[in-house]
Amino acid sequence: MSHAVMVAVVGLSVGGCGRLGDAMSGDPARDCHPDPETVAALRQEPVLTRTPPGAVPTSVTESVSCGWDGTHTPDLGMLEREIAGAGAAGDVSRFYADLARSSGWEAFDQPSHVYDANKSDGTACTWLLQVLSAAEGTYRVRITYTPRDLRPTCL
Numbered sequence: 001m002s003h004a005v006m007v008a009v010v011g012l013s014v015g016g017c018g019r020l021g022d023a024m025s026g027d028p029a030r031d032c033h034p035d036p037e038t039v040a041a042l043r044q045e046p047v048l049t050r051t052p053p054g055a056v057p058t059s060v061t062e063s064v065s066c067g068w069d070g071t072h073t074p075d076l077g078m079l080e081r082e083i084a085g086a087g088a089a090g091d092v093s094r095f096y097a098d099l100a101r102s103s104g105w106e107a108f109d110q111p112s113h114v115y116d117a118n119k120s121d122g123t124a125c126t127w128l129l130q131v132l133s134a135a136e137g138t139y140r141v142r143i144t145y146t147p148r149d150l151r152p153t154c155l
Contacts, residue, residue: 050099096141114133
């Protein structure tokens with residue numbers, strides 16, 4: 001994926017976050033903190049708590065990063081879990097499409113992963129859902145959100 005496309009994807013993942021570049025243009029090693037209320041809400045999202053029949057999930061991991069590392073865009077806030085034994089990509093895509101739709105996520109018209117969607121967090125910030133293929137029958141379910149230190153950019 002090109003750098004320009006990745007920047008656009010990051011822009012979508014923090015949709016409506018106004019002057020994100022301004023908020024991130026300072027110290028590239030700036031300290032950044034998760035937003036506990038957002039993390040708690042995301043941990044209750046069905047797309048993160050439910051898995052396709054027969055799949056075996058790992059525990060959810062959390063990470064947060066507000067700075068740019070060379071040419072790599074930041075992860076921002078992220079919750080991720082791997083699911084193994086989930087079946088074919090088409091079946092996994094349909095499972096998450098149905099589950100996401102029923103819980104308010106909006107699918108991308110042209111996804112670049114097994115499944116891509118976004119959802120408003122109730123402010124001007126947006127959550128990004130990605131279901132990525134990791135290996136045959138294994139997938140990563142990833143939700144990206146705006147960390148606490150960047151939230152003023154989209155409120």
